Amino acid sequence: MAVREDADQLVRSTDSQHPANLICELCRKFYTLGWVTGTGGGTSIRHNDHIFIAPSGVQKELMQPTDMFVMDYNNRQYLRKPTTLKPSACTPLFLAAFDRGAGCCIHTHSQWAVLVTLLVERDFGTKACFEIERIEQIKGIPKGRGKAGNLGYHDSLRIPIIENTAHEEDLTESLEKAMEAHPDTYAVLVRRHGIYVWGDSVQKAKTQCESLDYIFQLAVEMKRLGLP
């Protein structure tokens, strides 16, 4: 199948809710939150059979809709491939989330996420999940795929942690294993690296990512203050 390198109609739209526009808007927001410092992190949206993916190695706050890669979800072929840009190494990880029903997947290098992976390792070893309960913001996270509603205040939030690898794409297998071992999770932490968060929709992925980051920051601050 020929890749249409000039398939601009896939990413040009005056609708602010078009995936190519949304990814740019999200990444500008994530930049100010310190989640995509340098050229780190990435974002992908599935819209019907089209996967929109931010390119690798670019300044995320300056991205334009025409920088987007577009892939056919069914055959995993690129429908649009900007010639001067590199596709994201996160692509197989985003696809793993879409295969489990996600509509959007966000990858950040949030320092709070990195710090909790280090704190959990030190205190509970490399096999442990991040686990927290009795914090109101937990209610921002859904119970799990196919389950109605969000976690309650007395529920325990568990986020699996996988070990980092030399190459981003090599995380795919352990990410998928973590997804299978924790079928209710909407996020996987990567030690010394960051986090992958996904959701049924763009709004859900984004707000869940924010809620988790809030919880990680609070957990780090509690540790610092010697709070249990």
Place this chain on the structure above:
Amino acid sequence: MAVREDADQLVRSTDSQHPANLICELCRKFYTLGWVTGTGGGTSIRHNDHIFIAPSGVQKELMQPTDMFVMDYNNRQYLRKPTTLKPSACTPLFLAAFDRGAGCCIHTHSQWAVLVTLLVERDFGTKACFEIERIEQIKGIPKGRGKAGNLGYHDSLRIPIIENTAHEEDLTESLEKAMEAHPDTYAVLVRRHGIYVWGDSVQKAKTQCESLDYIFQLAVEMKRLGLP
């Protein structure tokens, strides 16, 4: 009484001081302050007999005036109810503040507020208030309803803390009890959750909320540095 779902004239105005516009502007500001991360927090304004309330479960920084719920203060019936949105679970708590004369009530998930509730519990037990004195910013908080002027530098600022519950609306009873036990307070902290702050006007609620957050942050930083 029939709910007018299309009662758009209640929320459409070119006046930036219209409650529906003010709530959107405040929430954008609160988002950048980290107070309404995810879809957390909420804001409500009473204008004569109309209560304007931000909906539940939305991205607070993207809210539009047409997302607002409007309630009749006297009979507690909705005058406007956007069909695709859920009313805020904070509504009975906002009403409790309006019943005590407030013109605006703000609910945030500020991490500084959450951290002080944890520090107070650890150091003084679950019955204790947050209490601080001799910090200039205390002068940003009024003495109490019906009392002229603000607290002085040598006054003690006391904010009651209530325990969190599984459902937001179940906080109403303990919030009302705290309001009765502390008739001069303009705020109630909720353990592991956040804070409710109200004021005579929108400006007062907002600036009191800022002053309190400043004080909570300072109190946490002082603890960290081992300052008394």
Place this chain on the structure above:
Amino acid sequence: MAVREDADQLVRSTDSQHPANLICELCRKFYTLGWVTGTGGGTSIRHNDHIFIAPSGVQKELMQPTDMFVMDYNNRQYLRKPTTLKPSACTPLFLAAFDRGAGCCIHTHSQWAVLVTLLVERDFGTKACFEIERIEQIKGIPKGRGKAGNLGYHDSLRIPIIENTAHEEDLTESLEKAMEAHPDTYAVLVRRHGIYVWGDSVQKAKTQCESLDYIFQLAVEMKRLGLP
């Protein structure tokens, strides 16, 4: 002398460098820096014989040029007094700075300033100044009134600290004493309150205020990390 309450020509100008416009722009910036939280802090500019002063008790990030008070420097009478606003309690302190040649004076409630006053008190007692040396940013502070150039890297920066009082205007006497005892200083810290910083021009007052805040933050972070 009659106060011209409608003396709008004193504050209306399309020139972005007009004092009434500059105060508004500065205060918006200071708000995002957390220096004028709530309605705290204040700013004043002397332009020839006119003193422009931000009002008391307003949201500093929303101020408009028409909110400004204007005073005649020579006879200390108001030339413009917005009827619905209160003059700033900082006015006599600003005047003390203008009497020593300042062109602009800034008062903030910066938490870093408050924290260093507490750290100095704990470690060196209530008589001690804040003192630091061998930090590059010290070079952002001038040597003193009538002296050419800025402090060098090997110079010691000393900022006097005065005790807070119940009423802002009662700080005037001790501020003036600190100015006399430290004739080279361009700033006075107020314990548990904040700081007054002035400079020959608006640009100098603003950049010196930023440099000092940077230095205070660094000093607090060094303390936290156990650095000398």
Place this chain on the structure above:
Amino acid sequence: MAVREDADQLVRSTDSQHPANLICELCRKFYTLGWVTGTGGGTSIRHNDHIFIAPSGVQKELMQPTDMFVMDYNNRQYLRKPTTLKPSACTPLFLAAFDRGAGCCIHTHSQWAVLVTLLVERDFGTKACFEIERIEQIKGIPKGRGKAGNLGYHDSLRIPIIENTAHEEDLTESLEKAMEAHPDTYAVLVRRHGIYVWGDSVQKAKTQCESLDYIFQLAVEMKRLGLP
């Protein structure tokens, strides 16, 4: 050679990618990141044989293209010299980076950079480099001049630290020595002062500067939490 003081055509362009426009945009961004507080820091771009340099002693977030100095790279003479501004004392340091192939050089007073120089000194002495490994963001830094690709997750990132001097220009010799001793580095830390970061292009210098700052912040936070 005569300096053309009015050589405005060198800095006036409607192209947002023109060096004079880029420096202004970068400095506004750096201001919000706290890297160029007061009038600290600086930025320079080499474009063919022209060196564009931000002036000394100005508010970096307010700079205009017409504030730029322009130097001929070959003979080191100014082609444009704004009469009311002072050339940057960082100029010889920027030139040292350009002599090693850089297209852009950024100097910041980042507090995280300053803090790591102090932590390294305390823990390993004045001869030690900053060194870190196994943090994903290391992959944002190239392997070295003339080497293909970026550092890997298992590589060690080393940034030399030089001692501060009384005058910025006196850093040139030790900066050049550090560049020779560490031919692969794209940055040199200056104790108690900040950092110089350069890159092949504007984008690379900026994103490498962000990645390093992220890494320094993480290193400080890890120290605070007692993490190794």
